[in-house]
Amino acid sequence: MAAQLHLVLVPLLAQGHVLPMLDLAHLLAGHARVTVVLTSVNAARNSALLEHAARAGLALDFAELAFPGPAHGLREGTENLHMVLDPSLIVPFYQALWLLAEPLEAFLRSLPSLPDCLVADSMSPWTSPVARRLGVTRLVFHGFSAFSTLALYNLEKHGVYDRAADDYETFEVPDFPAHVVANRATAPGLYLGPGMDRFRRDMLEAEASADGEFLERYVAERGHKMWALGPLCAYYNKSSDAAAMAGRGSRADMDAERVVSWLDGHPPATVLYVNFGSVARLLPPQVAELAAALEASGRPFIWVLKETVGLVSRTGHCSSVGGRPR
Incomplete structure (x- = not known):
């Protein structure tokens, strides 16, 4: 009998990213062993989902990494983006996130065998060199819709954000199937803003190196392997799953x-x-x-x-x- 697949999921520590990743984990746990990498605060607030999975016989567990927030000026326990109330601490929060690469690699090396696949949030490029060093297949999870994913990529690819005079100058999304006009105020992009250049650069470089054909040919022929999922919350379609869905996130x-x-x-x-x-x-x-x-x-x-x-x-x-x- 073939060994059970082991998938490790690494969400971005923000509610809009953690919750769909947990939904994906719950879905995949019916077919494979799944470990979701979180911090202690994020694991505790989602413990009800883990308890439900155990009762349902699903092979789902959490791996907790210590979050180095205090070293970057964050209060102890500030381990999710929505807890960052001071805008000046957003960059330090991401700096702390990037430092999770080393403990993540240590955790993966401590396992009896390396996982079959690492599923990482598209906004967590720091996972790319970890997977590359370990020789583990890395899949990118885009929590956004295909519409917004393609629009944001084309705006970055064509340098539209950098050419805009200010946040309110309108521009058309290039190479897009529909006529869409936006500005930086309504479509701010990813990792744009003071101090965010490093995270933006890392994200684009990681995506290009790991998935170049997907990025270059996404519009023309979708030549790279992709799976369209969602809305993931809709998979909670049984009364027995109601408790699992309610157990995600804050009360x-x-x-x-x-x-x-x-x-x-x-x-x-x-x-x-x-x-x-x-x-x-x-x-x-x-x-x-x-x-x-x-x-x-x-x-x-x-x-x-x-x-x-x-x-x-x-x-x-x-x-x-x-x-x-x-």
């Missing part, structure tokens, strides 16, 4: 059953869902404007808020939103 302040019960009281496709993700933080005037627009729409809505919940109260919309689905 919500509102009871999930309450939200589901409220949704069940509305016809399909009638509720607006508003969520700017785990990193974006709205300014008070933006919160007020959006709150007013949602109220004026007359439509029932769910608005997912983080720290800005207090801003809603100060803008006078607390009575109408009330911290509940509206």
Whole structure:
């Protein structure tokens, strides 16, 4: 009998990257042994998923690496991008991420045998030299859609970002199947901004060296081997999987059953869902404007808020939103 495949998954430590990678791990664990490389904080906040996998008989586990954040000025326990509240610490956070290459390599060498494959986030190019030194096949996981992946690549390839006079000068996405106009403010690209040049360069060089044909021929003939997956959360299609899906990431302040019960009281496709993700933080005037627009729409809505919940109260919309689905 052939030995079970062992896949090691390395997500970028940001909620929008960790969660789909965990969904992928849950899916793959039905066919292979899967190890997800995290840090202690990220592993702890997703422990419910691991417990569910064990009950389901899935070969899924976590490997925890020590995160060197404090050495770069980050508070102890700041191990996910959404925890970085000070913009000046974003670059130090990525610097700490890049230092995970050595402990990752040490972990892989400590295994009884090297894994069959390393699946790394597209924004974690520091995994490329590790895989190359160990002779381990490395696959790149693009959490973005094919639309945005192709658009961002073409903008980089043709140097469009560098030629823009400022963040608001509009430009057309070149060599794109559809007519799309954007600017740096609405399509900021990856690793653009003060101090991010090194990470941007590393990402582009790693992708080009590991997957040159894919990058060069992606539009014309898609000649490189690719697998289209997603949305990965849709694979949680059994009632027994509901606990696994709910066990990913941070705990919500509102009871999930309450939200589901409220949704069940509305016809399909009638509720607006508003969520700017785990990193974006709205300014008070933006919160007020959006709150007013949602109220004026007359439509029932769910608005997912983080720290800005207090801003809603100060803008006078607390009575109408009330911290509940509206």
